[in-house]
Structures are given as structure tokens and as C-alpha cells.
Amino acid sequence: MSVKKIGILTSGGDGPGMNAAIRSVVRCAISSGIEVAGIMRGYQGLIDDDIIPLGHRSVSNIINRGGTILKTARSKDFKTSEGVKKAVTTLKEHKIDALIVIGGDGSYRGAQDLYENHKVPVIGLPGTIDNDLCGTDQTIGCHTAVNTALEAIDRIRDTAHSMERIFVIEVMGNHSGYIALQVALGAGAEDVIIPERKFDYDLMCKNIIAGNKKGKISWMIVTAEGAAKAPDVARTIQERTGLETRFVVLGHVQRGGVPVEGDRILATRVGAVAIDLLMQGLSGKAVGVLSEKINVVDLPVACKRETDRIDEYLALMKLLR
Ligand code: ATP
Numbered sequence: 001m002s003v004k005k006i007g008i009l010t011s012g013g014d015g016p017g018m019n020a021a022i023r024s025v026v027r028c029a030i031s032s033g034i035e036v037a038g039i040m041r042g043y044q045g046l047i048d049d050d051i052i053p054l055g056h057r058s059v060s061n062i063i064n065r066g067g068t069i070l071k072t073a074r075s076k077d078f079k080t081s082e083g084v085k086k087a088v089t090t091l092k093e094h095k096i097d098a099l100i101v102i103g104g105d106g107s108y109r110g111a112q113d114l115y116e117n118h119k120v121p122v123i124g125l126p127g128t129i130d131n132d133l134c135g136t137d138q139t140i141g142c143h144t145a146v147n148t149a150l151e152a153i154d155r156i157r158d159t160a161h162s163m164e165r166i167f168v169i170e171v172m173g174n175h176s177g178y179i180a181l182q183v184a185l186g187a188g189a190e191d192v193i194i195p196e197r198k199f200d201y202d203l204m205c206k207n208i209i210a211g212n213k214k215g216k217i218s219w220m221i222v223t224a225e226g227a228a229k230a231p232d233v234a235r236t237i238q239e240r241t242g243l244e245t246r247f248v249v250l251g252h253v254q255r256g257g258v259p260v261e262g263d264r265i266l267a268t269r270v271g272a273v274a275i276d277l278l279m280q281g282l283s284g285k286a287v288g289v290l291s292e293k294i295n296v297v298d299l300p301v302a303c304k305r306e307t308d309r310i311d312e313y314l315a316l317m318k319l320l321r
Helices: 018-031 043-047 081-093 105-118 142-163 178-187 201-213 230-241 251-255 261-279 310-320
Strands: 005-010 035-039 051-054 098-103 122-126 166-171 191-193 219-224 245-249 285-290 293-298
Touching: 005 018, 005 043, 018 035, 018 098, 018 261, 043 081, 081 105, 098 105, 098 261, 105 122, 122 261, 142 166, 142 178, 142 219, 142 245, 142 251, 142 261, 166 178, 166 230, 178 191, 178 219, 201 219, 201 230, 219 230, 230 245, 261 285, 261 293
Parallel strands: 005 035, 005 098, 098 122, 122 285, 166 219, 166 245, 191 219
Antiparallel strands: 035 051, 285 293
């Protein structure tokens, strides 16, 4: 199948670097003679027929901008068979031969549905801060999210130390503990609570009481949003140790901001590969980077949760206690 026109959309939660991926796809497509249609607000834009042409200049000066120029959404309509049918009709009406989806595992499942059940050629690019996709070491947005959280925690550390307090900091990550682990290691936190492992609250409180007796005055405990909520953890610590404990929920600040180098480069690389794959007649694939090398897997494989990094990280955490 020769590809003359592609559609591109961003879906699910936004992540810094999505714009760099859009830019890469558009520029590589155009230089290969392929027309590009930008679909607004993820799958919802296919249902609503909200589509704009994207040219070389449309993606000027966006490589350094957070968010996504195509907007993003979580489309409930797309999870219905009528919604998917409408999306497929829109693709046909616009003569879009193939679709590039930038998003997380939910977006990949939607892409797989289009590919498997409606014969739409699709390529997935890993766009999520959660870094919870298989077949790639990192996802677009996770580098920046970790850096943003680290900057915030460095500020909290100053006050935690000066006021002699325990701070519990909640970071994003959905069902994944990746951001929490990275942030805990980078910030030198005393403990980390992640969804992938059962957490020993007794041991943490015992360590805090013992440390306090030896003169330790401040603690940083990082919790992943999918594991435990910061207010609950702070209440538990304060009740069991009698020490004043505050909490901070970092929330959406982690989603915004200028993408760091890691996200821009990853986005640019996988975007170029997506066009290459389509030109080779390949689809139903997700592009990632493993051990610095481009890695391409089937979409369902990419949707499996990646958990094998966790043990090594937790071994490192023991050093910090
Ligand atoms: P993030 O990791 O940032 O949350 P995500 O892509 O996992 O991103 P979701 O909200 O799970 O975000 O999915 C985005 C959209 O993909 C959904 O709103 C829906 O339109 C579509 N989608 C999700 N799951 C499915 C599914 N099983 N089948 C079809 N479409 C789906």
C-alpha cells in the first residue's frame, strides 16, 4: 500500500515532548511526499471531524513547547462501536491512508482496535509521562516530568530541613511507580511508596522514630499516586510517630513545562521511524527505544506493563535509608 496522506493525533494525558514528535512526523512525512492531517483532541477529533492540514510551517517553533498543539482528550465516545465507526468514516472521507497515534497504553488499545477490527494502518508513538509501556526504556514526557518533580522537591527539602519536618510528596504515574522511584533516588528521599510493591508502614515509622532519637530532623517520603495518597500517608506517620508531618501533592505541574533534551530527542527519533515504517508498508506497530536503539513491537506487546526495572531500583533505595 502506498501512503499518500497520514493523520496524526495526541491522546490521553499530555506530556512534554509531544510537540517535538508531531514536528518530527510532519517534517519527515512532507520530505517523503506524504500529506499530513492533524486530528484535534485525540480520537474525539476523528468522531467530530475536527481536522486541520499540517504543513512544514505549522510545526515551526514547537520543538521546545510543552503540551500539544493538537490538544488531547480522553474520548468516551471512541470506546463505543458507533464512535469507532464514525472515526473510521472520517478517516475514509479525508482519504487518510494511515494514522499515527501519540499516547499511552489506552491510546495504543484504541489504535489496535482500529488496526485489527477496521484494517486502518496505525503506528503508535509512546507519549505518556508514566513510562509504563513495554518495548521502550522511556516514553515521551517522562524525562521532563521527573525533572520537574525533582526541582519542586529540592525546594521542599529546603523548608523540610529548616522547619525540621517530615514531608510526604505525591507524584504522578497512574499505575506505575517509575516517576516516584526516579524522583526518590534523584532527590535522596528516605522512602518511596509504589504500586508495584507492598509497602511496610511499620518499618518506615520504626526507622523514623529510631532516626529521630539519633538527632535526624527531616525526612522526605515520596509516594506514587497509584500507591497511596499523600494526606493518608502523612496522617499515618504523624499518628504513629508523633512527629509533625506535612504533605504536598505535586499534581499537574509535572505535566507542563519546556521538554528536556531526553524527551525532545526520543520524540524526534520515534517520529522519523514511524514514517519509515509506513513507507515500508508496516503497521500495527509501536516504536520505542531500548538500550539506545530503536525498537519496534506489535501494539498489544507495548500495552503490557513493564515492571522488571523495579527490583534494581528498590535495591538502590535500601542504600538511602
Ligand atoms: P496516559 O498514560 O497519559 O493516561 P493513555 O493513552 O493511557 O495516556 P487513556 O485515557 O487510557 O490514556 O486512553 C486515551 C484514549 O484512548 C481514551 O480516552 C479512549 O478514547 C481510548 N482508549 C482507551 N482504552 C481503549 C480501549 N480499550 N479500546 C479503545 N479505545 C481505548
